[in-house]
Amino acid sequence: MKRFSAGSVSLDEKKKEALEKELRHDPVRTCSVLIEDQLVFTYESERGDMETPRKVNSITKSILSAAVGLAIEHGYFESVNEPLSRVFENGNLPERYKEVTIEDLLTMRSGIDWAGNKPMIESGDWTDFIFNQSLKDKPGTTFNYVCANSHLLSAAVQKRTSLSAEEFVGKHLFAKLNIKDAVWDKDPKGISTGGFGLEMKPADLLAFGSLYLHNGRFGGEAVLNEEWVRTSTEEKTGTDMGNQRYGYHWWVNPETNRLPYFYYAAGSGGKYIFVVPDRKMVCVFTSDYSRKEGVKPFTLFTRYLLKGFKK
Template sequence: MKDKQHKVNSITKSVMSALFGIAIQQGYIENENVPISNYFPNIDDIKKRITIKHLLTMSSGLRWPGNEAMIPTKNWVKFILEQPVETEPGTQMKYSCGNSHLLSAILQKATQMNTVVFANRNLFLPLGIHDFNWYEDAQGIAKGGFGLTMKIEDMLKFGVLYMQNGKWNSEQLIPAEWIEKSITHNPIAESLYGYHWWTMNSKEVDGEEDKTFYAMGMGGQYIFVNQKRRLVTIFISNLSDHISSPLQYFENYILNK
C-alpha cells in the first residue's frame, strides 16, 4: 500500500493550481487575469472575455457535457473550446474538467514545455516526489482535470507544502500570496471554491481563524489542510456514495474531535 500509486482523480486540479502560481512567479504568465485568447486567438468574441482566473474558479461559463462526452474525441482542447458560453464568465460556478484541461494546455503554451516536465522541475523534484504518472491526451497535453497518479506519502508532502504556505526546506516553492488566493472561496461565483481548491466555512478559535481547505478526487481521494492546527490528513478510498464519505468522517472525528 505504501509504495502503490493511486489515481487521485480531481486532486490533479489542485496540482494544476500550484503550477500556475509557480508559472506566474517565474514570469511565464503575467497574472491570472490574462484572457485565454492570448493562447487561443481564434475563439469566438464572447469567449475572449474568459480569463485564466475564470478557469481556476470554474466560472468560465462554458457548457460542460461531462468527461464521457470529451474523452472519446480526438482533440480535447478543440472540443472544450467549441462548447457554447452559457453564462457570463465570472458569474456562476460550474465544475468542469474542461476548464482544468485548458489550464494544462495554456501552461504548456506559456512555458514551452510539457506540463509534466514543468511540474517535475519546479514542484515534484523539490518535494522529493519521484514515483508518479501523469497521463496525456492524444495531443500530448497532460490531463489537467484527472490524469495524475501518486503515492500516499507524496500526497502528504503536497499537503504539507500548502500547510507551510508554499515553503519547503526553507525554499518558497509557491508564493504565499498564491496560496492565500487559492484557498479563498470566490464570492462572485457563490461557491466554496477557490483556485482549484475547496474551502470549508471557517470559524474562530481562540481569536484566530480556524480554516480548513482541501483537494478532492472522485471516489473518495482527499488532502485536507488546516494551517492553524498544522494538520494534514490524507484519504484514499473507493466510494460510490457519500453516506459515509471521508469529508464527513474528517469533520466529525478529526476536525471536531
C-alpha cells in the same frame, strides 16, 4: 515513512477505536495525519499502501493550480487576469472565449456549457472540442464545476511554457518535494489531462499538503509563492455544494460555529487532502468509494480527526 518523524500527539482512544473500525469496514486504502510535520496517525488497508501510487482523480486540479501559480511566478503569465485571447492568440479561438480569463478557469466560472467528459475524451483534440462548446453564462459570474476549465488551464500552461503540466510540475515542484513516481495522463495531443489523470503516492500527497500548510515552503526552501498559496485557498465563489466555497481549484470550508476554516483538494471516490492552518494539520485519505459515497472521508475527518488529537 522516512520523510516524516513520529509525533508525540495522539488521537483520543475512543475516537481512534471508532475511526479504525469504520476504516476497516469501508473501502479506505489509506488515512494519514500530519501535525506540525509529525506523523501522528496512519492507517493502511494493506502494508505498503502509503507508498503505492494510485489515481487521485480531481486532486489533479489542485496540483494544476500550483502549476499555474508557478507559471505566473516564473513570468509565463502576467497574472490570473490574463484573457485566453492572449494565451491562444495564434489559434482559432472563438470570439466567445476571448474574454475568459485564467482566473475564470481557476474558479470554475468560465460559463462553459458542459454535458460531461465522455464526448471530450472520445474526441481527437480535447482543447478544440472544448472551444467548440457554447457558453451558457457570462464568464466570471456563475460557478459550474467542470473538467473543461481545468483542461484549458493545462493547455495554457503548455502553450506558454512549452512543457506539459507534468513536465513543468516535475521540474519546478515535484523535484523539490522529492516526489519521483508521479505519472500524469495526456490527451491525444500530448497535453496533461487537467481535471484528472494524475497518479501519486499517498505519502506524496501528504508532502504536497505540507507545502501548502507552510505557505509554499518545504524543508526550509521556498518552492511556491506564499501569496499564491494564500490567495488560491481563499474563497472566491459560492458553489452548489452547500456552504462549501471554492478558491483557485481548491475547495474551502468556511469557519462556522462547528468547524474551523480549512481547505481541501478532493477527488472522486474519496480522495482528499485536508489542510487546517490553525491546527497545523494535514490529512490525506485515499479510498475506493462509489462516486455517490465519496464524501464519506469528509465526514470521518470532521467527526474523528479534526478535533481528536491531544498532547
